[in-house]
Amino acid sequence: MAAERxxxxxxxxxxxxATEELLAEHGLEYVSMERVAAAAGVGKGTVFHRFTNRAGxxxxxxxxxxxxxxxxxxxxPPPLGPGAPxxxxxxxxxxxxxxxxxxxxxxMAAFENSAKHRHDNDLYVxxxxxxxxxxxxxxxxxxxxxxxxxxxxxxxxxxxxxxLKSGESARLADALRSMVDSLLGQLRRT
Amino acid sequence: MAAERxxxxxxxxxxxxATEELLAEHGLEYVSMERVAAAAGVGKGTVFHRFTNRAGxxxxxxxxxxxxxxxxxxxxPPPLGPGAPxxxxxxxxxxxxxxxxxxxxxxMAAFENSAKHRHDNDLYVxxxxxxxxxxxxxxxxxxxxxxxxxxxxxxxxxxxxxxLKSGESARLADALRSMVDSLLGQLRRT
Numbered sequence: 001m002a003a004e005r006x007x008x009x010x011x012x013x014x015x016x017x018a019t020e021e022l023l024a025e026h027g028l029e030y031v032s033m034e035r036v037a038a039a040a041g042v043g044k045g046t047v048f049h050r051f052t053n054r055a056g057x058x059x060x061x062x063x064x065x066x067x068x069x070x071x072x073x074x075x076x077p078p079p080l081g082p083g084a085p086x087x088x089x090x091x092x093x094x095x096x097x098x099x100x101x102x103x104x105x106x107x108m109a110a111f112e113n114s115a116k117h118r119h120d121n122d123l124y125v126x127x128x129x130x131x132x133x134x135x136x137x138x139x140x141x142x143x144x145x146x147x148x149x150x151x152x153x154x155x156x157x158x159x160x161x162x163x164l165k166s167g168e169s170a171r172l173a174d175a176l177r178s179m180v181d182s183l184l185g186q187l188r189r190t
Numbered sequence: 191m192a193a194e195r196x197x198x199x200x201x202x203x204x205x206x207x208a209t210e211e212l213l214a215e216h217g218l219e220y221v222s223m224e225r226v227a228a229a230a231g232v233g234k235g236t237v238f239h240r241f242t243n244r245a246g247x248x249x250x251x252x253x254x255x256x257x258x259x260x261x262x263x264x265x266x267p268p269p270l271g272p273g274a275p276x277x278x279x280x281x282x283x284x285x286x287x288x289x290x291x292x293x294x295x296x297x298m299a300a301f302e303n304s305a306k307h308r309h310d311n312d313l314y315v316x317x318x319x320x321x322x323x324x325x326x327x328x329x330x331x332x333x334x335x336x337x338x339x340x341x342x343x344x345x346x347x348x349x350x351x352x353x354l355k356s357g358e359s360a361r362l363a364d365a366l367r368s369m370v371d372s373l374l375g376q377l378r379r380t
Contacts, residue, residue, distance in 0.1 A: 146365035153343035175336035182372045
């Protein structure tokens with residue numbers, strides 16, 4: 001059983017690495033279950049069994065990429081993790097996600113195209129819960145849930161890619177910082 | 191010549207009305223240049239000549255739908271048009287666009303799917319110019335261009351549809367109002 005689990009984990013890693021390489025070298029159109037299986041040295045059935053379809057592959061890949069980041073904002077040291085004021089934690093969160101999104105524009109775009117309903121996606125839901133929780137903590141008078149959707153909408157690969165193209169991706173982090181500051185920096189209604 | 195222009199205008203109207211009806215009755219997948227031509231009672235060549243492809247049809251349709259709205263915010267009476275303070279004009283703008291977007295979710299979704307690069311699209315560019323201009327007028331210290339992209343990102347059909355599904359579309363207008371208030375309501379640096 002232990003050996004089987006180790007095999008399964010090794011296959012999973014090989015499949016995700018192969019997906020990543022095919023995506024980086026040839027783009028999304030080129031990535032198919034068959035090509036991933038061949039590149040990973042596993043049977044096609046294994047890839048289908050574990051990931052269902054290309055959308056499943058993209059979701060698994062971006063979730064793996066974001067897992068370290070998610071641990072940092074839920075349980076890591078401040079200002080990203082618990083212990084800092086909501087305003088600082090929010091800014092640290094957006095800085096960190098923008099850094100990952102900027103380095104992985106192609107993967108983020110592929111993920112968005114695969115997962116049509118981002119509002120039902122686990123990764124998005126975890127981000128939304130984090131952001132809306134921090135807004136609600138600092139400003140219980142605001143509609144934290146909808147405002148979190150608006151702020152998180154800025155992380156779409158479309159805007160990130162648009163700013164990257166003109167060499168201006170740092171502007172997104174700065175703009176979100178000023179939006180968070182103006183939203184959370186006001187006097188609270190008590 | 192006048193008769194030809196009148197014919198062309200009549201064909202254009204017939205084609206857009208046919209597109210609208212096919213879209214409303216059968217959804218985007220069903221809309222093709224051939225079916226639009228047949229429903230409008232014009233030759234297929236006329237549809238291709240005037241609109242190039244399905245994306246062109248969607249863009250023309252949403253632009254027509256939004257034209258009255260664009261006139262209202264550029265040249266109409268305040269608070270939407272010139273004369274009111276930037277903060278009130280912005281809130282009026284978002285209220286008005288959300289009202290149109292809420293009534294036309296299917297069309298907005300079709301438009302977004304057709305026009306992959308919203309940042310190059312005329313309608314989006316006109317909205318962005320308007321919103322960033324008003325932000326810059328009230329808060330010259332902010333990055334109005336990027337903040338305008340973030341706020342306008344909230345008008346994507348995905349979020350509008352998500353809120354509509356749970357009967358909560360009014361929350362989007364309220365959330366944007368509180369974001370605009372907190373951004374523009376602070377003391378200006380002079």
